[in-house]
Every structure is written in structure tokens, then in C-alpha cells.
Amino acid sequence: MDINATLIGQAVWFGLFIWFTMKFVWPPLQRAMHERQKQIADGLAAAERGRQELEQAAKRTEEILVEARHKAQELLVQADKRASQIVEEAKNVAKTEGERLLTGAKAEIEQEVFRAKEALRTQVAALVVAGAEQILNREVDAKVHAELLTQIQGRF
């Protein structure tokens, strides 16, 4: 054991290195580590927040979907109702229209029949007169029976 002034020299080195570490090595390292720690903590918190937001969004989506489904159902029912209503109305309209047309046609037919009857009557009368004329031409003197014939013609 040879203790000498080297002791003092070594103590100087030691003190110097302590000072150096305290001044230049430890503070920046500590700062960097603290900062990273904070960043990681922030990142984790953000991730947690994101996860929660995602959960909420999923829940909201579910709600909106359910609501939409309900609305769609409602609309479907309404549309059904409206459709049957429209069909009913159309049926009614068609029925009335048909009846109207039928009535019109009937009236026209009656008129036609009347007109035909009229024409027939005239023709039959003419025929009868012609027939009678021919018979009478042979049997009866026209002059004698003229008065009678006019009477019959008038009766038709």
C-alpha cells in the first residue's frame, strides 16, 4: 500500500467527472427520457380515447341502423296502405265510368231501335198499301174505294 499524492490526483479526476456528469450527461438524458415517457403516456391515453370513441361510434351506428329499419318498416306500411287506397279509388272510378258508358250505349241502342221501328213501319205501310193496291186494282174500282183507302193509309 503506497499512498501518495496520486490520491489527490485521483480525487481531482473523480470530482471532475462527477461535475461533468452532473452538468452535461445526466440532465439531457433525463430530459429525453422524461419527454419520451410523457409522449408514450400521451400516446396511450390517445389510443384509449380513440378506442372509446370508436365504441361510441359503433353504438351510435347501431342506433341509427335500428331507427332506419323502423322508419323503413313504417314507410312500407304507409306505402302499402296508400297503394290499396289508390287501387280502390281506381276501381271506383272505373266502375262509374263503365256504368256511364253502359247507360250511354243503352240509350243509343234504344234510339236506334226506335228509328228502325219507324223506318220499318213506313216501309210496311207502303208495302201493305202496295199489296192492297194491287189486290184492289183487280177487285175494286179505284175511284170507288179511294176514299176508304185513304182512310186506311191514314190509320197507319
Next chain:
Amino acid sequence: MSTQGQTSTEYIVHHLTNLKVGTGFWSLHLDTLIISGLLGMMVFGLMWRVARGATAGVPGPLQNFIEMTVNMIDAQVRDTFHGKSELITPLAITIFVWVFVMNAMDLIPVDFLPSLLGLTGVPYLKVVPTTDPNATFAMSITVFLLMMFYNLKVKGFGGYTREVLTVPFGKWLFPINIMFRVIEDLAKPISLALRLFGNMYAGEMVFILIALLGLAQPLLAVPWAIFHILIITLQAFVFMMLTIVYMAMAHESH
């Protein structure tokens, strides 16, 4: 192996002699001073370079390694030392890192540096600074002075005096208390320094003895070196840990 014309004893003594200038107390062990100084400058310079460029982003491998080491030391400090101090963690870092690199010089084969520098005419070289009690006592005495400083600073002169007089046996047995305190406080730096010195000196001695075995040297030196990695780290850690404990004791009243 030993150089020609040397007995084993001469070889061992040669390896255990410091490169010394001056006589008496006012002499210097140049090898201890230069090697420990260079090692400190290299390792703390490296740490400074990394620390200066340290970012909070993804750290590179070197920054990561240094941060892990520093973080481990800081965790030890925070576990043991509950006060607030700007000094304790840097002090612990300095002790652990410096003692570790000085101890690690033990892993360089014992003849390598002395022979290399012997060629340039350096007669003696003791490579491991911590096998020089001057280095270990310089650290332990500095720690002791810091301990005294914090004792007085935290407790005040009155508080410190009262603690010395009354702990552990109460005020009526104050002479015994003082004696206990003196022994306790003196034992701290002495045990701190001698533990490190003894371990490293013994380890170095084993390396030198193995080196004398000739061809069997690699067979034994490699396992011993691997085992010695443990001792190197452990002694650095123990020195650091005890320093933290002493500092914590200086900050807390009994």
C-alpha cells in the same frame, strides 16, 4: 509469459509496481492517473456525445444502452434515497461507470499493455487503476467528504452534533455514542475503498499467476476472465450502492 531472465517473483512484482515519479508522499503514479483519466474522458465523453444528441423519439442502439444503464442507476437511487438532490444520481452514475471501465481493464491480457509500452521504454505499468489503493481511497474519501457536507447541510450543525451525541444510546452515554459514531464513519470510507481494491487486486493477482503457467494460460485465463466480468460489474455496483446508502443516511436523521 515472463520475459527472459526473470524469476516468477520478479515477474509478479514487476506487474504490481506502479509507474512512479517523485519520492515520498509527493510522488505520482502516472499509470493510474493517466489510464483512469483517459478511461473517464473516453466513457464520459461518449456519454456526453450521446446525451447531447439524445431525443425523445426512438433512441438508437447506443442511446438505448446508455439510457438503460443510467435508468437502472436512477432507479436504485430513487429506491434508496428519498430526498431531492441534483447530485446523487450523477454521482452514482459517475461511480458505477468509471469504476466499471477501470475494473474492465483487468480483462486485457496482463502482459499486453506493459509489453507494448515496454517497447517504448516505459519500465513499469499497472494497467488496472482500481488495483491502486490511491484510486479507490480517492473516491471513498470524496464520498466521505460529501457525506459530511450533506450531514451538516441537511441537519445543521446543531442537529448533527445532537445526532452524534445521542445516537444510539441516548444522551447519558454520549462518550460511547461519539466513539461509535467515529468508528462507524471511519469504517465507511475505509471499507468502501479496501473492498474494491482488495477484489481487483486479488483478481489481477490471479491473472498474473495464471500467466506464469505457460501453455495452460488460455485454458485458465478464459474461464477466470468470464467469471471476472461478474466481479467487475458487481464491485462497481456495490461501490455505487453503498455510496447511495451513505448519502441517504446523511440526509435522514436516525
